[in-house]
Amino acid sequence: MYHPQKALLICFFLTLVQCGGQVVRPPALVADDGRITHLLNRIGFGPSPGDLIKVRQIGMDNYIEQQLKPAALPRSARLDERLAALSTLDTPLVKLSEEFEPPKAEFNALSDAERKTVNQNKNRIVEELAQAKILRAVLSPAQLQEVMVDFWFNHFNVFAGKDADKIWISSYERDAIRPFVLGKFQDLLFATAKHPAMLFYLDNWQNAAPDSPGTRNKQPGINENYARELLELHTLGVNGGYTQQDVTTLAQILTGWGLTSGKELWRRAAFDFNPRRHDAGGKTLLGFQVGGTGQGAAEIETVLAKLARHPATARHVAYQLAQYFVADQPPESLVNKLSSVFLSSDGDIAVVLRNLFASTEFWDQKYTQNKFKPPFRYLVSSLRAANLPPPEDGKPLLGALRNMGEPLYFCLTPNGYANSQEPWLNPDALLKRIDFSRGWLRAAAGEAAAPTIKSSFGNLWSKNTLDTVADSNPGLKPVLLLNSPEFLYY
């Protein structure tokens, strides 16, 4: 998003030789700093010192392209080193289950104190995952990828507090979300639909055709939970034009779509379709015919694929993305545009985002500095602006997020944490931010942080903020900057 004429003119005055008649993308202009800051705020978790200059050098368009292809970006050695210390992150699902959930007979033989230890050990999995989330968001050069992991995790939320999901959640993000965040929407939908963490969280592993041979008098019935959220949250959206009958029918279609069976958790830690629990009859969902062909799992995959491509899904996802990246009440024009790109690209998320970042709405002045940061974004952007790596002991930051109302991976409800400001902006939240930043800045950086924070954002700061900071005592300066209107909004 640069202005060719203006750029050429400046080239002309400064470095005629470099331009040399070639069609090269000129570096973004210093005058574009406001726009670069906006881009860094939205495409990632906010600028770190040096980011502004980097984007100025390579140009905003190139930066966007790089972010859309994270595999080609250099990895951060510092980040990899920190992640390597978190031993549960890469452990496969079955192994995690085996390691952290002892066989029932063994567990029953333990003393109360030993049982407590077993349960506390499980907490390590989600703690490490949460630490990794903060580390990646702060340190990863692939900022958009981390932003999209956050976005899609909330879209397909599961709750770490529900029994087996305490153990499975780490694999859920790693195996079902992360690989697909900039790929095809349908792949995300399939991966989440087949992951044990989702099947367990929304109960579909229990969903079986009544009186089917596979029920063996155990869990013998329909459970609508996943079917409902699949329509309401994951695909069509609440105004997507479906009825209660569609929810019931989809629940019937999804019968038998569950987990492997076995006494121990690790034996149950895999997706399995059980035709003996499936309702094989013909059904009508959203006006089209499903099933009756005895094809079971293929029938369900056809339905998922249809839902992934449904116009209502396109619109729902477009709205969510526009809300996340542009405005709490996103402009209708942008939602329409993204929705049609979603359909024409067969749900290619990178293509939709490329269009979003190129839209006039994304760059419109009235949609800059208009979103209030949720707690996680506030915390991460603070660390980035002050150029502070997350501390080795992750607990204080996780505690701070809990205190601010966004405990990582502990959103109980399937709609995930909100992308809009209503739940986050209130008097108490403001105080908590002030007190949090005062506490950790004092411990981690002291007054030295102020010039760093200031430089991260170039010329973003308002006169009132700069005046307020100028005549305050040195220790307070960074706290004021991180709680200024320019920093609380993005």
Next chain:
Amino acid sequence: MLTRRLLLKSLAAAGLSLFPLSRGSWALAGAQQAEKHLIVILLRGAIDGLSVVAPYAEANYYALRPNIALAKPGATDGLLDLDGFFGLHPALAPLLPYWQDRSLAFIHASGSPALSRSHFEAQDILETAMLNTALARQGWLNGLAQILPDNHAADRAISVGNVMPKIFQGKASISTMPTNLRADKPSAIDNPQLEKKFAQLYATHPELASHYQRAVSARAVMLADLQAEMSDADRGAPNSDAFINMSEKVAELLRHDSHIQLVFMDVGGWDTHIAQGNAKGQLAGKLEKFGQGLAALIQGLGPAYQNTAILVMSEFGRTVAENGNKGTDHGHGNVAWLLGGDVQGGKVHGRWPGLDSEQLWEGRDLAVTTDFRAVIGNVVGRHFGLSDVAVRGFISDYRADLGLAGLFKV
């Protein structure tokens, strides 16, 4: 007039500590005027109202719930009889005295005429009192806060919890009361110089400035109230249950701070799709704690209970028939609970639609015969003495329901 908030502010400005203030000084000020309080409790996740106030005289209640129906009164673990037709869940025994002293009432088969069985949409509808939530610009409790006198006091309306719920979102000032009870942890703004510095920082940003000003005044009041309360709590054993704990705090606040008019609390975990249980089990365990919490709230209020109305609602009910997992799925009509000194209790209000299959909504759910907006409007209007026109100021589609005429004593 020197209000307590101004007094606190002037003390803070003078650099005096707030801690030595005893709550006795506030109790005196509060006792002089009997102000009305409304406590709204939202049971998120759709509680099974047919287990709370169970229609044990309906044959279909037992036919459709072979595993999870509650036994008739008199049987082992049976219901507590209310009126020969309905029985109260035995885990709610702590509330029975209020039924007997006629300050506890229920409105059965109430709910939203909207068709939604989505938790989030239905909660939004309940919290905004708008069927089309896309048109809603505020929560109804915030709308109420705007029309009650002295709506600019930050400590007049209190939301319990870390995140501002939709019901309280809007223009009026609302304070949040943290559930972690660490309000006494020192804050930067307890230092008057820092307080001023941040006020300067937000001076040119109206939205943040207003939140900040509310934070400052609420902080002062909360600090004093909770400080007094905390020292009390040290004497007893800490209570492990969050709702009971919070109920006690809220009661304490209201008892000593008569100008708190509105309080909102929510309790989750009612989405019993699997293994709901009956007299024992998942739901019973949660109800037991909730009932104890409500009883603790009422006892904690002391005489202030006479001027308080407590309204308990949930976004929708659950299916009349149990599902294949011995649980219940999302349904329609539910029961609303109402407690308070001016309530005409000892009665199940509303119109009972019956549980025969042709009486069920869409063949599966308890029908809604009383609109939840009529319940809210009636309770708020009668309790605070507001006209229907005034009620329509925050429930735009409010229609008075004659079926609820007897909900309050005169």
